[in-house]
Amino acid sequence: NAGVTQTPKFQVLKTGQSMTLQCAQDMNHEYMSWYRQDPGMGLRLIHYSVGAGITDQGEVPNGYNVSRSTTEDFPLRLLSAAPSQTSVYFCASNPDRDPLNTEAFFGQGTRLTVV
């Protein structure tokens, strides 16, 4: 049982480059989300999705796009990378949709550095 799989684990980008962080889950969870983790700031929600075809913004959505064409996949796109986007990114999924009565399952994280 793979759970939540994120790729890549590490990435270095140059300012202005674009890339997609991949997230896939095999648990048939409807709810998926992306967070970024920065020192001293906990995890901040970027975007989330309550099901295929439905996405919404979180706390820090600027500079990021998402789509949810299937239940399994929830990619995060950086359109034009900036040094401020240097962070560790976590994807998570929940069995519930509304309300969230169970814990989130997290991927292993992607450590992104923008130079």
Added chain:
Amino acid sequence: ELKVEQNPLFLSMQEGKNYTIYCNYSTTSDRLYWYRQDPGKSLESLFVLLSNGAVKQEGRLMASLDTKARLSTLHITAAVHDLSATYFCAVTVSNFGNEKLTFGTGTRLTIIP
């Protein structure tokens, strides 16, 4: 805007001692979660608290929730070294029917032999 505050942010304690981590949040919510994160690793769920007065225990950790005070506590009993980690609380808030999970800043716990 929902704010979730943890204190202390850093905690260094000796093995065998007891201590409590506090999680305060600023808006009405009756669901609170505790997670653990080891350095360089992902987050692991510890507890899900779903109602006022909920108390859950696992080993040397016990979590409780007081929704009226908007406060959750994570109590550590007779700490051991392998409890060293960063602990996060998180609270859900409804956004026009869709729920969002908001995390505290974390408490970095170091257990000293």
